[in-house]
Amino acid sequence: MEEGMKKFMKQPVIIKSNPYGIMVMLEPMIPFEQLLTEIAEKFKDSSKFFKDAKMAVSFEGRELTIEEEKKILDVITENASIRILCVIDKDKEREETFKKALDEAQKNVKIDxxxxxxxxxxxxxxxxxxxxxxxxxxxxxxxxxxxxxxxxxxxxxxxxxxxxxxxxxxxxxxxxxxxxxxxxxxxxxxxxxxxxxxxxxxxxxxxxxxxxxxxxxxxxxxxxxxxxxx
Amino acid sequence: MSEVIVITSGKGGVGKTTTTANVGTGLAMLNKKVILIDTDIGLRNLDVVMGLENRIVYNLVDVVEGSCRIKQALIKDKRYPNLYLLPSAQTRDKTSVSPEQMKKLIEELREDFDYIILDCPAGIEQGFKNAIAGADRAIIVTTPEVSAIRDADRIIGLLEANELKRMDLIVNRLRMDMVKRGDMMSIDDVVDILAINLIGAVPDDENIVISTNQGEPLVGNDSLAGKAFLNICYRITGEEVPLLNLGENNNIWNKLASLFKKN
Amino acid sequence: MSIMDFFKRKSSGDVAKDRLKLLLISDRANCTPQIMELIKNDIIQVISKYMEIDAEGLDIQITQTESEGRNGSVPALYANIPIKDLKHSKVN
CATH class of the missing domain: 2.160.20.70 (Pectate Lyase C-like)
Incomplete structure (x- = not known):
């Protein structure tokens, strides 16, 4: 895993998808402002792919403050038309909880x-x-x-x-x-x-x-x- | 030893589906294990004629595409436990199934049934090709009208080219009063023109309309059409049954009897 | 069709049967008028090599004839070719 990570880190931002949404892998070393531009570019490129998707997002590879996280989310929603329902951290258990929350939320949206x-x-x-x-x-x-x-x-x-x-x-x-x-x-x-x-x-x-x-x-x-x- | 029979006509509206429902139900009455397959994808009707439309969950296309197992799609008849229906898909088109897929499906069904009866769509396109792909023999339904007979003739030619082992003819919707007046071609005339074995003649009977309304095939009941269909079923199983007297006129009966002997 | 048929009104059932018979002959032969015309021209060409014929009076049609093998009838090509002169009968 560590080996793999290092290889991936040549790209500052990597987007991976899972059944409930996407996982964004972030380069830990580069300055935050540069990271934001990279994220913007990445999501702009793939905006067609994500068109109007509702999903959960998780971040990996870099410790983020709440403020940084918020900034990243703004950049993502600005550059790709994604509706981010929630942000998930790596914890499996919590992912399950969020998944349930997401499913429930979607059910309600559809009925309402x-x-x-x-x-x-x-x-x-x-x-x-x-x-x-x-x-x-x-x-x-x-x-x-x-x-x-x-x-x-x-x-x-x-x-x-x-x-x-x-x-x-x-x-x-x-x-x-x-x-x-x-x-x-x-x-x-x-x-x-x-x-x-x-x-x-x-x-x-x-x-x-x-x-x-x-x-x-x-x-x-x-x-x-x-x-x-x- | 199972037999795969396709019920076809070329022209629409001559009674293929009614014949399929009645022949299938009749064979089940004779204690055969029967499955009816509606191959008219996009215009399914056999389910309503059988009165089973409210039980459909899966259909032929689902089976062929592997979305469900064959057993899940089979609908057991409400009256005969040895009679099943595999309904067609209403929301797809003929190209959803290929002749190869039909052949494969039929081979799988052969193990479990004495008779596999395929209700063929009108026309000679893909749906027809699918329906005849796995068939051993064909029953061609026609009415004593020029358009239906012309189409039946075309179908016979196509079936011959596909080397079906056996072809039999049903002359449907006969009106003996009109035949007597000379205003309708007789069974003789039709058989003369098409030159294939006659397996039965069915009179134009208003009971057919009533039975379709109710979703219960009339084969085996006291109506003339009910008797005619049951006789056809006996003949399918290889029994020899004299042709039914469709009119009161004895001369015609003699004619029919002699006609059947000839074949 | 015999001469008697002109005096007796044919029932519509018989009319239907006769029409169908003719129709099915051409259906089964799958022969368009264009093809018939081609056949006709070829026949004229071939026969003309050996004898002088009346191309105008030539009549060909596809009809039905009793088959010997199978029961029923099979389509047959009938040609009526009026010969004007046999002088070309020697083969070149």
Whole structure:
């Protein structure tokens, strides 16, 4: 490791990636101002690669004061469009904690944020979002909606809805007319009954599907239903 | 000894999927272990005709690409435990699968099933090539119409060029009243033109529409089409069954019977 | 088609069958009019070496004939070549 380090140190700044973000290796000897310029250059070069990525960053090879760290972070965000969620130090245990924090943060971001889509989703079409989705239109049989957050269909849901795509069982699927072929929430799956359902044309009955104790429940949307949901 | 049968027609809308569903279910009724494969990638329909659309998790493309194991993608029929469906992908296109991949998949399935039945897409492009790649024999479905027969003829030529061991013909959607009036080609006429073995004739029966609506194949029930399909299944297994009397007219029945003897 | 057919109205089923038969002959032969024209010119050229023929009156078509081996019929090329003069019958 020491040998390797020495070899790498010929370059003042090295960026390495890991599953949760990047590790930046810094030359310990050169003056801090020079180091900042090197970092700026390095990140400018690879800004396309990092485009709008959200990640955790860790620094190695040089002891940094809090102020220095802050300056480096500023330089990084200025030169590459990265959103740094947190800075991690080498400690494995703490990395785990941060990783969990990051995962949780992303989950929440996805559920809180939302997008909307206007139009009918037809057979064979797949709408996949990294946030909750509101569809102004119908989801026809054979169409699929996949969301890491919640799914709300302001129309009829005949196709497949997959909410909480990253394994979030707290997500829900709601539709004005609920005739979904299949609903998946997190890691729970439910399918429609095999007997043809009579379509109640006259009665307006919006429904919501959610997970409770490992099963998917579909209820009419009422105040009680909301309070029943965990 | 398993047999791989492709159900094909060239023209769309002549009843390939209905035939696949009914023949597959019928063979399962005769205690055969059967798997139906929908090879129409991008336009899957066999699942709805079988009434199994709500159970699909994985599909043919997932299996071929190795995203899941074969067993995970197989859907057990709701009525016959020895009948399975491998659904097609709805969101992909025909080029997602190659003939070589189909051959490999079929070879793996051969060990577990008596009959592997492939529902072929319309047309003669990649999807057709995929469907016929691993097949031992073909059942060509046609209706007594010029367009369907012309396409069936083209398909027969292509299958001959691919050296399929056996080809049989189903004349679907016959209307005996029209045949009697002379306003529809008879089974004789169709067989005469296409010159391949007739394995069955199915009348135009409104019960087909009803059964498709309900997602339950009608093979084996009391309707004329149900009987016709069950007879076809017997013939597939090698039993000799006389052709069904599709009309009340005895002359026609005699004609049909003699026709079947001829082949 | 016999002369009687002109007097009796053909049922649409029979019409369909006849149309199909003709259609399938050309489908199976996979022969375009252009190719037919080429064949025709080649025939004229070859025959003209030996005899004088009426190129205008020459008629070729692909029809169907009963096959001896397999049951059913196979496509066949029919040519009607009016000969004007046999004087060229000696081979050069």
């Amino acid at each position: 944020g939302g997008q909307y889509y206007k139009g009918t989703l037809r057979s064979g079409q797949v709408l996949e979002t990294e946030s909750s989705i509101i569809i102004l239109g119908d989801v026809n049989p054979g169409a699929t909606v996949i969301s890491t957050g919640n799914i709300v269909v302001l129309g009829a849901l005949y196709g497949m809805a997959y909410a909480g795509g990253s394994g979030n069982n707290k997500a829900f699927v709601a539709a004005l007319d609920m005739y979904a072929t299949q609903i998946r929430i997190g890691d729970v799956m439910a399918r429609s009954s095999d007997k043809p359902v009579k379509r109640k044309k006259s009665k307006f009955d919006p429904k919501i599907a959610y997970v409770e104790s490992g099963n998917i429940y579909i209820d009419s949307i009422t105040k009680e239903a909301f309070s029943d949901m965990q």
